[in-house]
Amino acid sequence: MFKITPIEDKAMQEELCELHNTKYLPADFCYLAANVNDDGSKILGLLGLCQCYFRGESGIIHNVTPFPGTYDEEVIIIMVRTAMSFLYRCGIQDVILDEGACDPVLAKKMGFLPDENGNPAIDLKRFYISPCHYNKDEKDEEK
Numbered sequence: 001m002f003k004i005t006p007i008e009d010k011a012m013q014e015e016l017c018e019l020h021n022t023k024y025l026p027a028d029f030c031y032l033a034a035n036v037n038d039d040g041s042k043i044l045g046l047l048g049l050c051q052c053y054f055r056g057e058s059g060i061i062h063n064v065t066p067f068p069g070t071y072d073e074e075v076i077i078i079m080v081r082t083a084m085s086f087l088y089r090c091g092i093q094d095v096i097l098d099e100g101a102c103d104p105v106l107a108k109k110m111g112f113l114p115d116e117n118g119n120p121a122i123d124l125k126r127f128y129i130s131p132c133h134y135n136k137d138e139k140d141e142e143k
Contacts, residue, residue, distance in 0.1 A: 002047060002075055003036045004082045013051075020049045022065040028053045029086065033079040047075045052083045052095075059087040059095040064102035073106065080110050088124040096121045 007013045007030040016032060017024035028051035035045040046067040053060050064080055066072075080102075087095055097107050097120040104120065111127055112120035 001036055001038060001040070002033060002072075003040050004031055004033050004079050006030065006086070007032050016046070016049055017051075019046060020065045020067055022049060022051075022063050025051050025053070025062055028062055029083070031079055031083050031086075033075050046070070047072060048079050050079050050083050052087060054087055054090060054092045057091065057093055059090075059092040060098055061095060061101055062098045063100075064097075064106070073109070076102075076106065077110050084122070084124060084127070088128055093125050094121060094123055 007016060010026055013028075013030040014024045014026070016030070031050045031052075033047040033049070034043045035047060036043055047070055048064070048066045050064050051062045053062065061080065061083060064076060066076060084095060096115065097112055099119075101107075101120075107120040110122075112122050115121035
């Protein structure tokens with residue numbers, strides 16, 4: 001079983017960034033994906049880390065980092081969707097992925113598509129109206 005949890009303690013966030021070989025961004029919110037025991041009370045293994053930030057009505061996901069030697073695409077997608085949900089509940093509509101935040105193929109699987117500047121972006125309001133049809137609607141518009 002795995003669990004996605006926000007990391008509020010900045011010292012812990014910094015330590016987790018070090019373990020994930022990623023830059024610590026102290027102003028960012030942080031989410032951790034981890035294998036846990038059956039009741040969720042004990043971490044058994046680290047799976048991934050995501051740091052995100054917002055200002056005004058825009059957000060940015062700075063990194064989507066699997067734990068070294070571990071990669072579970074489903075877990076990573078769920079972790080990013082958790083961060084997206086948080087941003088959406090904070091009133092953020094547009095989110096972009098920072099350059100190099102994750103693999104472009106994974107970005108597309110998560111619903112991020114190039115914006116007018118070519119940056120992987122997602123309109124959370126449109127996404128949460130119909131998550132299953134979000135990319136389909138974009139493909140239909142391209143035709």
